[in-house]
Amino acid sequence: xxxxxxxxxxxxxxxxxxxxxxxxxxxxxxxxxxxxxxxxxxxxxxxxxxxxxxxxxxxxxxxxxxxxxxxxxxxxxxxxxxxxxxxxxxxxxxxxxxxxxxxxxxxxxxxxxxxxxxxxxxxxxxxxxxxxxxxxxxxxxxxxxxxxxxxxxxxxxxxxxxxxxxxxxxxxxxxxxxxxxxxxxxxxxxxxxxxxxxxxxxxxxxxxxxxxxxxxxxxxxxxxxxxxxxxxxxxxxxxxxxxxxxxxxxxxxxxxxxxxxxxxxxxxxxxxxxxxxxxxxxxxxxxxxxxxxxxxxxxxxxxxxxxxxxxxxxxxxxxxxxxxxxxxxxxxxxxxxxxxxxxxxxxxxxxxxxxxxxxxxxxxxxxxxxxxxxxxxxxxxxxxxxxxxxxxxxxxxxxxxxxxxxxxxxxxxxxxxxxxxxxxxxxxxxxxxxxxxxxxxxxxxxxxxxxxxxxxxxxxxxxxxxxxxxxxxxxxxxxxxxxxxxxxxxxxxxxxxxxxxxxxxxxxxxxxxxxxxxxxxxxxxxxxxxxxxxxxxxxxxxxxxxxxxxxxxxxxxxxxxxxxxxxxxxxxxxxxxxxxxxxxxxxxxxxxxxxxxxxxxxxxxxxxxxxxxxxxxxxxxxxxxxxxxxxxxxxxxxxxxxxxxxxxxxxxxxxxxxxxxxxxxxxxxxxxxxxxxxxxxxxxxxxxxxxxxxxxxxxxxxxxxxxxxxxxxxxxxxxxxxxxxxxxxxxxxxx
Amino acid sequence: xxxxxxxxxxxxxxxxxxxxxxxxxxxxxxxxxxxxxxxxxxxxxxxxxxxxxxxxxxxxxxxxxxxxxxxxxxxxxxxxxxxxxxxxxxxxxxxxxxxxxxxxxxxxxxxxxxxxxxxxxxxxxxxxxxxxxxxxxxxxxxxxxxxxxxxxxxxxxxxxxxxxxxxxxxxxxxxxxxxxxxxxxxxxxxxxxxxxxxxxxxxxxxxxxxxxxxxxxxxxxxxx
Numbered sequence: 001x002x003x004x005x006x007x008x009x010x011x012x013x014x015x016x017x018x019x020x021x022x023x024x025x026x027x028x029x030x031x032x033x034x035x036x037x038x039x040x041x042x043x044x045x046x047x048x049x050x051x052x053x054x055x056x057x058x059x060x061x062x063x064x065x066x067x068x069x070x071x072x073x074x075x076x077x078x079x080x081x082x083x084x085x086x087x088x089x090x091x092x093x094x095x096x097x098x099x100x101x102x103x104x105x106x107x108x109x110x111x112x113x114x115x116x117x118x119x120x121x122x123x124x125x126x127x128x129x130x131x132x133x134x135x136x137x138x139x140x141x142x143x144x145x146x147x148x149x150x151x152x153x154x155x156x157x158x159x160x161x162x163x164x165x166x167x168x169x170x171x172x173x174x175x176x177x178x179x180x181x182x183x184x185x186x187x188x189x190x191x192x193x194x195x196x197x198x199x200x201x202x203x204x205x206x207x208x209x210x211x212x213x214x215x216x217x218x219x220x221x222x223x224x225x226x227x228x229x230x231x232x233x234x235x236x237x238x239x240x241x242x243x244x245x246x247x248x249x250x251x252x253x254x255x256x257x258x259x260x261x262x263x264x265x266x267x268x269x270x271x272x273x274x275x276x277x278x279x280x281x282x283x284x285x286x287x288x289x290x291x292x293x294x295x296x297x298x299x300x301x302x303x304x305x306x307x308x309x310x311x312x313x314x315x316x317x318x319x320x321x322x323x324x325x326x327x328x329x330x331x332x333x334x335x336x337x338x339x340x341x342x343x344x345x346x347x348x349x350x351x352x353x354x355x356x357x358x359x360x361x362x363x364x365x366x367x368x369x370x371x372x373x374x375x376x377x378x379x380x381x382x383x384x385x386x387x388x389x390x391x392x393x394x395x396x397x398x399x400x401x402x403x404x405x406x407x408x409x410x411x412x413x414x415x416x417x418x419x420x421x422x423x424x425x426x427x428x429x430x431x432x433x434x435x436x437x438x439x440x441x442x443x444x445x446x447x448x449x450x451x452x453x454x455x456x457x458x459x460x461x462x463x464x465x466x467x468x469x470x471x472x473x474x475x476x477x478x479x480x481x482x483x484x485x486x487x488x489x490x491x492x493x494x495x496x497x498x499x500x501x502x503x504x505x506x507x508x509x510x511x512x513x514x515x516x517x518x519x520x521x522x523x524x525x526x527x528x529x530x531x532x533x534x535x536x537x538x539x540x541x542x543x544x545x546x547x548x549x550x551x552x553x554x555x556x557x558x559x560x561x562x563x564x565x566x567x568x569x570x571x572x573x574x575x576x577x578x579x580x581x582x583x584x585x586x587x588x589x590x591x592x593x594x595x596x597x598x599x600x601x602x603x604x605x606x607x608x609x610x611x612x613x614x615x616x617x618x619x620x621x622x623x624x625x626x627x628x629x630x631x632x633x634x635x636x637x638x639x640x641x642x643x644x645x646x647x648x649x650x651x652x653x654x655x656x657x658x659x660x661x662x663x664x665x666x667x668x669x670x671x672x673x674x675x676x677x678x679x680x681x682x683x684x685x686x687x688x689x690x691x692x693x694x695x696x697x698x699x700x701x702x703x704x705x706x707x708x709x710x711x712x713x714x715x716x717x718x719x720x721x722x723x724x725x726x727x728x729x730x731x732x733x734x735x
Numbered sequence: 736x737x738x739x740x741x742x743x744x745x746x747x748x749x750x751x752x753x754x755x756x757x758x759x760x761x762x763x764x765x766x767x768x769x770x771x772x773x774x775x776x777x778x779x780x781x782x783x784x785x786x787x788x789x790x791x792x793x794x795x796x797x798x799x800x801x802x803x804x805x806x807x808x809x810x811x812x813x814x815x816x817x818x819x820x821x822x823x824x825x826x827x828x829x830x831x832x833x834x835x836x837x838x839x840x841x842x843x844x845x846x847x848x849x850x851x852x853x854x855x856x857x858x859x860x861x862x863x864x865x866x867x868x869x870x871x872x873x874x875x876x877x878x879x880x881x882x883x884x885x886x887x888x889x890x891x892x893x894x895x896x897x898x899x900x901x902x903x904x905x906x907x908x909x910x911x912x913x914x915x916x917x918x919x920x921x922x923x924x925x926x927x928x929x930x931x932x933x934x935x936x937x938x939x940x941x942x943x944x945x946x947x948x949x950x951x952x953x954x955x956x957x958x959x
Contacts, residue, residue: 157846161877162787164747248745248790255744339744422846424877427785429751429933432940443938558938 007031014041020377027371035309035357035365039372042275042313043282046534049376052500053532056513064526066489068194074120074271075188076528077197078490080554084446090197091451092126093189095134095494095550097533101242102184106151110184111159111245112317117188118163119271122254123320125198125261126190129428130442131160133186134171134455134494134548135419138179140411145174146725148182155245156186157422162247163254166431167423168440169453171548174411174722175460180538185494185531187455187550191444198261200270200280202288202323202349207267209281209292209347212336213253213319215302219243220276220315249318249341256339257320263335265328272319278312280321281347282355285369291354292369294347308357308364323349383506389464392583392597400659401704403591404639405714407632407660410590414718437564437644438480438628441555450561452486452553458631459544461599464584466508468599470515470547475607475664477551478523479628482611483667485562485618486553491520493530493549498542500534508545509534515602516547522604523611525551562618562626565645566670570624572638572649572692573670573677576610579633579663580655586631587660600662606686607665613684614667622669622677629666635659637668638692639699639711645670648696648708659701670694736955738764738780741808741824743799748785748822748932755932756782759948760955769802779955780817781808783824785877785930795838795880796826805831817861817951818924822878825916825926834917834926835889839882842909848877850941852904853915853929857897860918861954862925865946872943874929876907881928883910883917893917900925 011021014037024032024040032040046052062070068090069077075094083089098113114131121128133156138145160167165188202209220243260266268288270280277294285292296311306314324332336343350356355372357365368375407413420435432450433441439454456476462469474491481488493516498505520527536543555561566572582588583597617623625645629637634653642649653659671677674690681688698705738756742749749766756764764782765775774781788799799805805827812818812833820828828834841847850873855866866872885893890912893899900916908928916927931944 154845161846161848161879162745162747162790164786246790248787248792251747251787252744417849421849424846424848426848426875426930426933426939427747427751427877429748429754429936429939432938 038309042278043372044376060517060527061521074123088194090194092124094529095187095492096531098184105242106148107155110152110155112243113186114159115245117186121188121190123271126192128165128190130189131165131167132169132455136178136183139176140174142179159247161424177544181536185548202268202284205351207323207349208345210322211346212343215300216314216316217302221313243315252339260335263331265332267323269322282372286373291350291352293356296359298346300342308359381506382503384503386507390596400702401706409714409718415715418719438483450555452484454480455550457548459546462545465599466511467515470512471519471602473549474519477549481553483626483628485560488553490528491525491551495532496546498537512547566625566694568695570670570694571674574691576666579661580657581661581663585662602664610665613686625670627668633660647694648698650700651692736760736779739767740764740782743769743788745788746786751932752784755935759952772803774807783820785822796830799827800830820926828926836885846879847907853901856899860922865950874934876929881908883914885911
């Protein structure tokens with residue numbers, strides 16, 4: 001280890017730059033040993049340290065009267081008012097990526113992504129009540145797409161279904177930009193008592209540090225470092241760094257943790273996610289201004305002869321670290337025994353700023369603890385404004401009804417039932433609205449309240465114009481919540497980008513953050529948690545910028561929910577501008593094959609006004625159904641409403657721009673009282689117009705028509721070409 | 736009426752079942768832990784809920800069927816007690832030998848969660864007496880291993896003894912003869928894959944499962 005060349009090579013192999021290695025030497029006044037190097041690499045990689053993104057994340061609005069805990073803990077916490085016993089309740093939620101592992105091993109990568117985010121939620125003391133996932137894959141025809149799709153969906157379902165959380169929403173898209181890097185963003189939300197939230201900060205010197213859950217193995221060693229690297233043709237060699245999930249153990253771990261928390265034994269708790277024992281122990285010590293000593297021979301292991309290095313970097317799943325009150329040890333042990341979970345006292349808190357790792361009485365690592373997180377490098381990466389998008393070409397005359405069939409039968413805009421029917425969407429018996437509409441709705445058990453959940457982003461907008469794209473992602477999430485009748489509360493952001501060391505990629509990141517920040521501010525949806533996934537590139541080719549927004553809204557009463565099914569004779573009313581913006585639209589992409597044009601502008605003031613109008617119309621009892629206008633504009637939104645209601649619709653709108661334009665800030669509403677609705681809109685100063693009527697058995701637009709049955713078949717079968725091949729059977733059999 | 740819900744590690748529809756039973760009977764069921772060797776005294780019904788008992792490792796329901804509490808459940812059933820098993824509970828009842836046949840992986844190989852249309856195949860049981868034979872119900876399924884397999888002899892016996900409780904109109908899993916639920920020989924044990932306990936609340940989109948729990952409560956009141 002004393003050989004300079006050797007340690008430089010080791011540092012490089014751990015993803016540490018020469019500058020970062022020098023920084024470590026300065027901090028220690030010596031060379032680190034291998035275990036110490038591993039610990040630094042785990043703490044200082046992009047995934048754990050946010051070293052490229054921190055500067056910009058700080059600019060996001062994170063506060064509001066509803067926020068109980070913003071970013072920095074395992075998940076964000078937001079007040080949702082009184083519970084059944086008059087005590088305040090909170091929703092705890094976060095979204096996190098598991099992109100790299102899912103590309104290497106789709107079933108386990110996706111499964112452990114779900115497991116990780118559920119752990120983040122119940123670590124805070126909340127029982128998970130809803131899950132979502134946002135998935136991006138390569139081109140439908142790319143040879144890896146069917147296997148990745150089938151494996152990821154089976155993995156998400158395999159974990160969440162067994163754990164027992166309903167999956168109530170999500171996203172699915174296909175684009176060649178994800179050919180070499182799929183995205184798997186997993187969201188989870190739970191309910192806790194507002195005065196019963198648990199945090200990670202340790203307190204008290206000499207307190208026992210307790211390990212709970214599954215045994216430690218060699219799986220995932222170096223996972224966080226892998227997740228911070230680009231892929232190349234050695235990718236198959238990275239398979240051993242993917243963890244293996246055990247949802248049954250996680251379910252027991254959750255029940256045991258919640259029971260243990262109720263006994264008052266838990267001082268602090270942190271789940272072992274990326275970089276396992278290292279990250280969780282440092283987090284607890286750092287937040288509590290304490291040192292931590294660990295004795296690794298006490299860690300429950302399932303493989304023989306593990307080294308200190310392997311134990312500190314293992315990403316074995318379903319593990320927790322806690323600091324417990326010593327006088328409650330017997331009660332704690334009874335809970336762990338009830339659930340047949342391994343636990344062990346593996347260390348203690350110490351007064352000095354020190355991360356001391358011993359194994360069989362020998363010092364394996366001896367580091368200043370604060371420096372591991374506090375002194376992590378932070379970069380102000382150079383960035384450039386991304387180039388303006390190519391202009392949209394001339395719009396040829398195409399048959400409006402045929403275009404509708406093409407769009408609604410395309411893999412990007414067809415029914416997602418093949419995906420969500422593999423998820424248990426109603427376990428818990430509180431799901432009021434399953435996936436397939438604007439947002440999922442889950443009742444808060446035992447109350448008259450409900451929560452609405454949605455995940456949104458339009459990466460083609462973010463590519464064309466990052467700032468507009470970032471704002472649009474938040475605006476669409478806002479609209480989806482409003483359209484269900486919920487008042488938007490807060491968001492979690494899952495920021496997926498390419499290599500931040502490239503100024504144009506960093507420019508995408510900066511632009512998206514600016515847009516997200518402005519929209520969250522204007523729409524009163526603070527960012528309370530999030531995750532950044534960079535280096536989503538293969539052989540130098542980056543994904544589309546994909547800042548997924550997971551958003552939560554509150555329905556104060558169950559009866560506040562707005563329906564989804566228009567009836568024969570209802571008028572169709574457009575809220576918001578008439579529109580005609582076809583740049584970067586679904587119509588241009590899918591029907592014309594034209595990827596040009598700027599993203600639509602996002603008027604946040606108008607967005608807010610339109611949202612308030614919809615809620616006011618709901619309160620006035622004017623709405624039968626509401627739907628957000630997004631991909632495919634008025635035509636697709638109206639057709640989706642027609643399919644939901646099983647009734648045809650005639651759109652009195654002409655011109656491809658008016659039909660398929662994707663101008664923002666718009667809703668379609670079904671009502672039996674159009675004049676009252678228009679009057680209300682006038683009073684709110686929001687443009688509105690009757691644009692059609694429900695009835696018949698066809699969608700009629702611009703003088704052409706398509707039968708509802710034909711449209712339904714195309715919509716329902718849009719994924720058939722991807723999901724019916726042999727790849728699917730093998731992935732499903734693996735489940 | 737006194738009911739109990741068995742809780743295994745990995746059960747995840749235990750609360751849902753308890754809510755449905757309380758709604759129908761007016762009394763909270765007792766939650767019985769799998770390590771308990773005895774059931775509470777004086778029970779009218781034992782319910783085995785859905786979920787993934789013991790992770791569904793080895794084979795769905797196989798490990799749960801060996802739990803201490805299951806010896807007591809089998810004895811309770813053999814004394815003529817009423818037992819309802821839903822989804823994983825159905826799998827456990829088959830593994831415990833209280834119901835015939837087998838539940839294999841879905842024919843389509845994937846997990847299936849959606850509303851299905853069931854047909855009530857017999858109204859002659861304490862579980863189905865509030866329904867009419869032939870009545871169509873909308874109830875969700877959510878399972879990976881719900882493909883009920885019966886050989887020709889078993890199928891003939893089930894049909895001959897009127898022990899098929901529910902059938903699917905649009906078979907989601909490949910089950911023999913579209914079977915969704917079966918009764919024991921004494922008609923006091925019902926196993927079914929669909930989830931009636933998820934269809935007892937109008938707010939959640941349907942109440943077609945309510946009559947099943949009402950049937951049980953009514954039977955207890957008249958001492959069936």
